[in-house]
Amino acid sequence: MTTNPLLVAKDFKSDLKPIWCPGCGDFGVVQAIYRALAGVGRPPHEIAFVSGIGCSSRIPGYTTAYGFNSVHGRSLPIAQGIKMANPDLLVLCAGGDGDGFSIGGGHVAHAVRRNPDITYIVMDNQIYGLTKGQLSPTSPCGLKTVTSTYGSFEQPVNPLLYLLSYGAGFVAQATPADMAGMASVIEEAIRYPGFSFVNIQSPCVTYGQETQQVKAHRSQMKSLASVGHDPANRMGAFELASHYGEELYTGVFYRNPTPPPTYDALFRGRQAELATKVPRDRILDMFVQR
Amino acid sequence: MTTNVQGIDFSKLSLRDALDLAILVEEEAKERYEELAEQLEQHRTPEAAKFFRFMVENEAKHRADLAERRRVLYGREPSTVTRDMIFDIEAPEYDEARAFMSLRQALEVALRAEQKAHAFFVGAMPSASDPAVRALFDSLRLDEIEHQNLVQAQLDKLPPDPVAKPEDYGDEPVSQ
Numbered sequence: 001m002t003t004n005p006l007l008v009a010k011d012f013k014s015d016l017k018p019i020w021c022p023g024c025g026d027f028g029v030v031q032a033i034y035r036a037l038a039g040v041g042r043p044p045h046e047i048a049f050v051s052g053i054g055c056s057s058r059i060p061g062y063t064t065a066y067g068f069n070s071v072h073g074r075s076l077p078i079a080q081g082i083k084m085a086n087p088d089l090l091v092l093c094a095g096g097d098g099d100g101f102s103i104g105g106g107h108v109a110h111a112v113r114r115n116p117d118i119t120y121i122v123m124d125n126q127i128y129g130l131t132k133g134q135l136s137p138t139s140p141c142g143l144k145t146v147t148s149t150y151g152s153f154e155q156p157v158n159p160l161l162y163l164l165s166y167g168a169g170f171v172a173q174a175t176p177a178d179m180a181g182m183a184s185v186i187e188e189a190i191r192y193p194g195f196s197f198v199n200i201q202s203p204c205v206t207y208g209q210e211t212q213q214v215k216a217h218r219s220q221m222k223s224l225a226s227v228g229h230d231p232a233n234r235m236g237a238f239e240l241a242s243h244y245g246e247e248l249y250t251g252v253f254y255r256n257p258t259p260p261p262t263y264d265a266l267f268r269g270r271q272a273e274l275a276t277k278v279p280r281d282r283i284l285d286m287f288v289q290r
Numbered sequence: 291m292t293t294n295v296q297g298i299d300f301s302k303l304s305l306r307d308a309l310d311l312a313i314l315v316e317e318e319a320k321e322r323y324e325e326l327a328e329q330l331e332q333h334r335t336p337e338a339a340k341f342f343r344f345m346v347e348n349e350a351k352h353r354a355d356l357a358e359r360r361r362v363l364y365g366r367e368p369s370t371v372t373r374d375m376i377f378d379i380e381a382p383e384y385d386e387a388r389a390f391m392s393l394r395q396a397l398e399v400a401l402r403a404e405q406k407a408h409a410f411f412v413g414a415m416p417s418a419s420d421p422a423v424r425a426l427f428d429s430l431r432l433d434e435i436e437h438q439n440l441v442q443a444q445l446d447k448l449p450p451d452p453v454a455k456p457e458d459y460g461d462e463p464v465s466q
Contacts, residue, residue: 009374022329022387031384038374176385179377180295205385214385 001088003041009034012044016061025202025214026055026123028176030062033092033121036186037063040090047090050079052099055130056123056202059094073104076111076120080263083116087264090190091117097124101137101157112166112195114263119189123202124159126212133207140245143209160241160253163197164234169256170196171237173249176203177217181250188252194259201248217248224251231255298375300417308423309360310369312430313353315379315410319403320349322381326399333389338396345400349380352433380407380434392451401441408434 012034020026037047047065051057053072060067066089070078079093100108100122111118127145128134134147137157144151163171170192174182182200189196203213210216227249229236237254240247261269278285298311323345330339382403388395411431418424 008372017328017332019332020329022326022333022335022389022391023385025385027325027384035374183377203385205388214383 001046002043004043005041007038007041007043009038012037012063012065014062014064018058018062020055020058021206023205024055025125025176025200025205026059028179028182028214029056029121029123029200029202030059032174032176032179032183032186033059033063035183036190037065039183039187040190042090046088047092048079048082048086049092049094050075050082051093052095052104053130054096054099054128055204056094056096056125057099059123060092065092073099073102073107075099076104076107076118079118079120080111080114080116083118083264084267087117087268092119092121092190094121094123096129096136097122097126097138097157097159098128098136101159101162105137105157108162109166112163112168112197115169115194115260116263117194117265119186119192119196119198121186121189121198121200122159123200125202125204125208126156127204127207129204129207133204140209145207156245158241158244159197159199160244161238163199164238164241164254168197168254169194169259170252171199171241171254172197172252173199173201175201175214175217175221175248175250177214177221178223178250181223185251188255192255192259194256194262220248221250222247224249224253229253232257295376295379298371300414300423301419303371303418303420303423305420305422305426306360306364306367307369307371308418308420308426309356309363310371311376312426313356313360314371314373314376315407316349316353316356318373318376318378319380319382319407320346320353322378322384323349326382326384326387329387330389330391335390337393338391341393341396341400348437378406379410380404394445394448394451397441397445397448401438401445404434404438404441408438 018027044064049060049063049065050068050070051060052070052075057069060069068078075093075095079091082089083091124138126136126138128136133145135145135152139152139156141155142151160171160173170189172185172189174185176182186198189198229240231252231254234254240249241253323342327339327342380403382399386399408431411427415424415427418427
């Protein structure tokens with residue numbers, strides 16, 4: 001594992017040109033990821049970037065890190081597998097709100113409770129954009145889409161409350177309306193030793209609502225620091241996170257001040273403990289007590 | 291002062307670093323116009339893309355002029371400001387672009403970007419303690435006004451956009 005303070009954002013930008021719609025929030029997100037990675041200083045060959053399916057899931061291809069544009073909703077299991085196989089890698093995981101909270105929703109709780117040192121970035125645009133504008137799990141109630149012509153009856157998922165309730169040690173939110181803030185939150189999430197989650201309100205310029213666009217975010221956003229929130233206050237984080245969909249809070253909701261050991265660290269500890277006791281041909285005994 | 295710079299203390303900025311900052315601002319704008327032009331070429335919006343290409347050349351020229359000034363004064367002396375310290379100072383924001391945007395809309399994007407850069411230098415001037423830095427920011431501020439006037443002159447020559455916008459042709463949601 002190496003860190004190089006001379007790395008700059010451009011070192012993480014691949015030659016592949018993004019094909020998102022002009023005006024898409026994800027253009028800002030990928031720039032913020034470049035900045036965050038440069039800040040962290042790990043070289044691209046020591047980073048694995050896994051995604052699911054969707055517009056935002058194209059993001060690993062736009063970086064110079066190793067990328068895996070995987071199966072819909074399955075980025076977290078794959079990312080965890082990569083982290084277990086090579087714990088020295090910096091593992092990032094990304095996708096949309098549909099990928100993360102509908103199709104892959106069941107994986108989130110288990111990733112959080114295992115606590116691998118992975119950063120999960122969700123580009124939450126409250127719509128299925130790639131498939132042309134269907135209701136997604138975070139779509140607001142009443143939204144008219146091609147699958148809710150007269151308006152949706154469903155209450156949206158609150159990704160921030162989900163992650164806090166599951167016990168995530170780091171939960172934050174950002175918007176492309178504040179590029180510096182977004183880059184800084186992503187960098188902080190990567191540096192957090194354990195599972196970290198960043199919900200980015202990244203508007204869909206084609207199927208999103210006017211009130212969800214970056215221009216609207218500029219007047220709506222409110223930094224958590226400006227409302228005096230202490231990121232170590234978990235209950236305070238719950239209260240503020242409950243306003244998802246009404247208020248656009250940016251910054252860190254919760255950062256566990258005493259992070260528990262990560263799954264990868266515990267796993268390596270177990271390997272080290274048993275490696276001397278178990279002959280190579282009995283390697284599976286490490287995992288089964290007889 | 292602004293939230294689009296990180297780690298730059300204007301009160302401690304030397305003329306050399308201020309020049310480097312200005313070069314980076316132009317470089318960022320050039321690259322952003324390049325990206326926007328690519329996006330619009332990809333999304334069949336050739337007129338706006340062509341204008342953004344024109345802006346790429348302009349920003350590259352401004353960058354080259356400043357780089358030459360820096361070279362004459364300071365040669366290869368290292369810089370303490372980096373690209374990672376600035377965000378969207380003269381570069382138009384990504385959310386300004388739209389598929390099928392008109393030439394007028396593209397010019398308005400450039401106008402807003404020049405106004406933003408002007409506001410940046412106006413905001414930075416009082417914080418700069420070195421008179422040479424203040425003078426540089428003042429001249430850059432005036433340059434931005436000149437650029438705004440050039441873009442405005444182009445805008446004035448254009449006929450108004452049609453009343454119907456591209457999004458007006460979009461279909462209302464129908465059930466699937």
